[in-house]
Amino acid sequence: MTKECEFIRKCGAFYVLTINDDFPAGRPFGAIMEIDDYLYISTADTKEVYKQLKHNNNMQIIALKPGTREWIRVSGIASECTDVTVKQKMLEECPVLSKHYSSADALHYNVFKIKIVNSEFH
Numbered sequence: 340m341t342k343e344c345e346f347i348r349k350c351g352a353f354y355v356l357t358i359n360d361d362f363p364a365g366r367p368f369g370a371i372m373e374i375d376d377y378l379y380i381s382t383a384d385t386k387e388v389y390k391q392l393k394h395n396n397n398m399q400i401i402a403l404k405p406g407t408r409e410w411i412r413v414s415g416i417a418s419e420c421t422d423v424t425v426k427q428k429m430l431e432e433c434p435v436l437s438k439h440y441s442s443a444d445a446l447h448y449n450v451f452k453i454k455i456v457n458s459e460f461h
Contacts (some may be wrong), residue, residue: 340373341373341376341378341455342458342460343377343378343409343411343413343458344372344373344387345376345412345453346402346404346409346460347371347372347400347402347411347413349404350402350403350411350430351367351369351382351420352367352368352369352402353367353395353401353402354366354367354368354400354401354402355368355369355388355399355400356379356399356400356401357388357392357395357396358391358394358395358397358398358423359387359391361388364387364388366388368380368382368400369401369435370429370432370433370435370436371391371433371446372401372428372429372432372433374400374425374428376414376416376455377452377453377454377455378400378413378453378455379380379420379429379450379451379452379453380400380417380424380450380453381426381429381433381436381440381442381449381451382449383439383447383448383449383450384422384449385447388390391450392417392419392451395420395459396416396417396418397414397415397417398414398415398416398453399412399414399415399419400412400413400453401413402414402422402443408461409452409460409461410460410461411458411459411460411461412458412459412460412461413453413455413457414455414456414457414458415453415456415461416439416453416454416456417451417452417457418451418452418454419449419450419451419452420450421452423443423444424443425450425452426443426444426448426450427442427443428443429443430443430448436448
């Protein structure tokens with residue numbers, strides 16, 4: 340596991356930032372996984388974050404480790420992943436998602452693969 344994914348998982352909640360027209364948009368997430376040095380997050384295609392990532396795939400993840408002043412910023416490029424095997428693995432690694440999605444082919448369930456461009460630990 341990359342140091343980025345390991346750190347973010349220890350934080351619990353993290354923030355995904357996207358571009359909304361000319362302004363940044365951020366929201367909390369709680370599920371992340373890694374395969375082959377790529378990070379993966381999931382969202383519904385009914386949400387603004389999905390639309391924003393499809394329109395402009397530049398994004399960031401920011402996470403603060405609870406009880407500390409340690410934090411990370413990961414800049415990346417997101418691309419939608421339609422591989423059902425990957426989507427199933429995401430459900431298995433992040434059981435919190437089962438509250439929202441019953442299976443890897445559930446309606447509105449989408450996964451984004453994130454290529455890490457830069458990461459900063461603070």
